[in-house]
Amino acid sequence: MAYLIGIPLLVLLAILQSSLLGTFHFIDGRPDLVLLAVIGWALAGGKTEAMVWGLIGGIVLDMFSEIPIGSSAIILIVIAYLVSLYEGRLWEAHLLIPLGITLLGSIAYHVWFLGVIFLMGRPIDLTFAFGRVIMPSIFLNLVLALPASQLLAGLRNRLYPPEIEI
Amino acid sequence: MKSPHPRLIVVGSLLLVSIALLILGASGFLQPIQDLSMRPVTAIQTWFAVRYSALRDLLSSPRDVAALREEINRLEAENARLEQEIISLREQVSEAEVLAALLNYARSQPENRYLAANVIGRDVSPFIRSVLINQGSDKGLAQGMPVVTARGLVGRVVEVFASYSRVQLITDPDTAVNVRFQTSRTEGVLSAELNGELLVDLIDLNAELSQGELVLTSGLGGKYPTNIPVGQVISIRRRDFDLFQTATIQPSVDFDSLNIVLVITNFQPIILESSSP
Numbered sequence: 418m419a420y421l422i423g424i425p426l427l428v429l430l431a432i433l434q435s436s437l438l439g440t441f442h443f444i445d446g447r448p449d450l451v452l453l454a455v456i457g458w459a460l461a462g463g464k465t466e467a468m469v470w471g472l473i474g475g476i477v478l479d480m481f482s483e484i485p486i487g488s489s490a491i492i493l494i495v496i497a498y499l500v501s502l503y504e505g506r507l508w509e510a511h512l513l514i515p516l517g518i519t520l521l522g523s524i525a526y527h528v529w530f531l532g533v534i535f536l537m538g539r540p541i542d543l544t545f546a547f548g549r550v551i552m553p554s555i556f557l558n559l560v561l562a563l564p565a566s567q568l569l570a571g572l573r574n575r576l577y578p579p580e581i582e583i
Numbered sequence: 584m585k586s587p588h589p590r591l592i593v594v595g596s597l598l599l600v601s602i603a604l605l606i607l608g609a610s611g612f613l614q615p616i617q618d619l620s621m622r623p624v625t626a627i628q629t630w631f632a633v634r635y636s637a638l639r640d641l642l643s644s645p646r647d648v649a650a651l652r653e654e655i656n657r658l659e660a661e662n663a664r665l666e667q668e669i670i671s672l673r674e675q676v677s678e679a680e681v682l683a684a685l686l687n688y689a690r691s692q693p694e695n696r697y698l699a700a701n702v703i704g705r706d707v708s709p710f711i712r713s714v715l716i717n718q719g720s721d722k723g724l725a726q727g728m729p730v731v732t733a734r735g736l737v738g739r740v741v742e743v744f745a746s747y748s749r750v751q752l753i754t755d756p757d758t759a760v761n762v763r764f765q766t767s768r769t770e771g772v773l774s775a776e777l778n779g780e781l782l783v784d785l786i787d788l789n790a791e792l793s794q795g796e797l798v799l800t801s802g803l804g805g806k807y808p809t810n811i812p813v814g815q816v817i818s819i820r821r822r823d824f825d826l827f828q829t830a831t832i833q834p835s836v837d838f839d840s841l842n843i844v845l846v847i848t849n850f851q852p853i854i855l856e857s858s859s860p
Contacts, residue, residue: 428624435704435715436632445709445778465593472597476604480621481715482707483742483749486613487604494601498594534710540756541710542777549778550709 419466419576423458427474430454435481446553448561449526451478455493456522456562457569459500460515462577467497484533492529496522512563519562520555527551618745625703625746629717632703636842663733670765670797670812695808697845698722703747712755712779713738716844719746727806727852730844735812735835736760736800737844739852748846753813754779754838761803762813764830766796773798773813773832781814781832788828792819798832805853 430450438447451474459467475490482489500518527550535541607613700716718724720743730737730750738758742749751758753775760773762783769790771783783798796816802809814832821828 428627431707432624432628432631432704434707436628437635442709447709464590468590468594468597472600475601477624478707479608480617480624481704483711483713484708485605486608486617487601490601490604491598494594494597498590501590530708530710534708539710540777545777546710554709 419458419463419573420469422572422576423466423470424473427451427454427470428477431474431477431481434478442553443557444553445549446551446555446557448557449523449554450561451475451489452493452496452522452526453519453558453561453565454569455497456500456515456519457566458573459497460518460566461570461573463573464501467501468494471495471497484530484537488529488533492526496525515562515566516559519558523555523558524551527554614744621744622746625715625717628703628715629701632701632717660733667733667812670799671810695847696849698724698848700748700844700846702841702844706749710777712752712775712838713741714750714752714841714844716748716750716846717746718846719744719748721745723848724748724846729807729811729847729850729852731811731847732836732841732844734837735814736807737836737838737841739806740846750844752838754781754834760807760813761801762798763801764790764792764796764816765799767792770801770803771827771830779838781834783816783830783832784827786828786830788821788823788825790828792816792828792830794818798830807852808847808850 434447434450438450441447455467455471455474458470463470471493472490475488475493476486478489479486500522527546531541531543531546531551604613698718700718702714703717704715706713706715716730724740724743726740726743728740730739736753738750738752738755740748741751753760753773756775756777758775761770762773763770764783764786767790769787769792771786773781773783775781786792794816798813798816800807800809800811800813812835814834816830817833818831819828820830
């Protein structure tokens, strides 16, 4: 069921990221909706599913980009895996944990892309990249992190209602 | 022996799939699958892009001036067309001698053929400045075709799929365009900074440039047709100890509000192996 909902959702988010958010930007940064969805689903408890979401979301994202297909998937899978390692231990204790996870995930995501861009032979200016793209993108991701994790946790609860002992 | 954690097996398998996709993609084997899978996605994206564009226009203008806005749009389009015509006429005046010889040749050339396309998306990476358009090889698009609007040069088609194409904008740092200054007749190479700012480099140190001077494509290198407006000079940097002077250019196209573009379909670009402009 998570895949039946997840695949169209990820395609929709990738379309939104490319068409709508392509023109909406804060400085030169944009929110990374697919990344937020993968982190949110992993935080909500979808351990293996989040990794598969990372693969699918990454492939769809790369189809909208000049970046080689598979490169987004690799980092999204790794992020989902790392988040899933701590699933059920930390964030249940504190509401702000999704923010920390999103911060680290966003940094890893963008640093990975800098590496990919570098390997593609494109020019890179680290001051510009961090100052105008990565930091604003991380800020936008943090703004959206809590609503995203709440929405996905709600969706997961609807799909897999927690068992109640009577 | 303890078996590896099942989640580790999953992540390993998924990473292997991703790496396989990277290799297949680099070899070009994914193109047919991408063509097929992106066909419905392109349709959805076009639907989104058109409605989003309409909604943005609606929200950015008061409703009671909708009719006036329509009239302004019409006049702006007319104005842009006339500006193009003026540029073309100025070019003809300054090149009168050459034109006399080329007149017969120009008459024998067919007019540019255009294919209109909607901009349906932008590259999801903020480091890459390219847009997706909803026309592809189904409509005869090919790699290297120049893309323009009524205001000037947008870029060129760099990737073609069945139902969509990718257009590399002239604001992408990986782009270089050979240009000519309209008044001073000097030439240079236009490239973009990482922040999207346009610079013309390799300008003869003795050339007398002026602010506001128009910059047009020169056609050198064979990647773009000649005399397409690119922008206007906003500042000039000239130092005696440099070999060349540089100029900062204000692009004539507003790349933030690109909705519809025209692809010149009858231009045959010269594709070179090297990345020269």
